[in-house]
Structure formats: structure tokens, C-alpha cells
Amino acid sequence: KELMKMWNLHVMKYNYVGDCQIPLACQMFLQMKGKELLEKNLYRNFTLHMCSLHDFGLLSPVALYQTVQMLNQMLADSAEAKEKMRDSLKAQREHWNAVGKFQQPVIIEQKP
Template sequence: MSKSLLFYCRPKRPECTLLEFMEPENDTQINRQFMQGHNRLYYHTWTTQPVTPKEIHVDSEDENDPVWLRQKTVKMIDEFTDVNEGEKELMKLWNLHIMKYNFIADCQIPEACEKFVENHGKEVILQNLCRNFILHMVNLFDFSLIGSETIHRTLALIERIKEEMGVSD
């Protein structure tokens, strides 16, 4: 019968410090404080560039619809072949509106509809897209994203804007 030997090693743990939270500013490993009592270096979420002291209170995630994304969205909608030009124009307006205000949840769609009419109502009327907009509202209702009261409110806003502009059906 052979004896087996068991070897174990308990490595020495490093002392607990907060140095792991300090990021090097440059190759010389020098850190400077951006705020009193705050030594951490932050990075922009989109560009991954270091945040300068004057930008420390600016949220880099505020721009959720960069120019290239808006252009790509418009281009993709223009490539549709099974919809008319009015539908394309309304889709562009709606999608860019949703991207600009970052509406991401179903419960935000009623607010998005009202804000859309406030911001783009005149455009919808001038481009003769009212019927397309009504169909869009009905589709949102059919998919249970909005209630009938939202349709009523937004169409009342459209009518009010028409009156202010002096436009009749």
C-alpha cells in the first residue's frame, strides 16, 4: 500500500488597498484628482476616451441618436418597395422621433404619440400625411400599445393645429 502525499500552498494575500480603483492617466502612471476626494478616471461609454474634468458632469449616453444612425434609418426606409411615399415619410418622422426621445417601453407610446403631434403636427399636415398618421394610430391601437383615449387626444391635437393653421380637410 502506497502513501499519497498531499501538498497545499496558501499564497500570501496582498494588503487591501484602494489602488485598484485608481486608473493611470498616462504612461507615467501619474494620477490627478478630477474632483476633491475623488481619484478615479472615467471614460465615455461610446468613444471610450477619458473624460476630462470639464466633462465630468456631462452624460455621454445623452446622445442616443447620432447623425450616422439617423441617416442609416432614413436610407433603410427609403429602400422599402411595398409602401407608398406618404407611408415612408411618416415612418421616417416617427422613427426619428422615437430615437430622439429614446422611447423604449410600450407604456411610453401614448406620451410618444402626443409629443409627436406637438413636434411634427404641422409637418404631418403640410405634407398631407394625416390619413397615414391615423392609420398608424389605429395600428398602435390594434397591437394594444395605446388606448382609444390616446387616439382621441392626438387627433384632437391635430385638429387644433389645423385650425391654427387655417387648413381644412
């Protein structure tokens, strides 16, 4: 939700008018908000958003790759962001080991 608020404000502020401007919007978004994105631990959310844009044909594979590489470089340059990512991953693993792996899967039956 937080990422989408940031993204929508960015798109409205710079008035992108066509699908052909989406790759530029993604790169400018990272230039403007990349540090904030990493500080708020929204790395995975942004990556998922980029994949969704690709799935809907708004972002080419090359543009997707370049944008994710740009984000990875920002992550590599920030020790604080890397530490936050490590802590997040550790917390997810601990939660999975404590709770998640013991939950029974939900099976949804389909009616003929």
C-alpha cells in the same frame, strides 16, 4: 413612408423604451412635427398609424382620441392645412369619378 421615417426618427431621438411611453411619444410627436405633418398632407397617414398602434394594444382608446383631437385642433388652427386637405379630397373625388368607379373589381377565387 414619409410619416414612418419621421416617426422612427422621433422615437429613436427621444429613446422611448416601453409600451407605456407610446401615448407620450404620440403627443410629443405632434407637438414637434404636427405642423410639418399637416404641410406634407400626412393627416390620414398619421391617423391610420394611430389606429394601428391601437390595434396592436400600444395605444388606449382614450389616448387615441386625445391624439386625434390634438391633430384636429392643429388642423382647425391652420387655414393653409385646411385648404390643402380640401384640395386633396377634391382631387381624390375627381380621380374616383374619372377613373375609379369604372374599374371592374378584382375577384380572387379561393381554392378549397
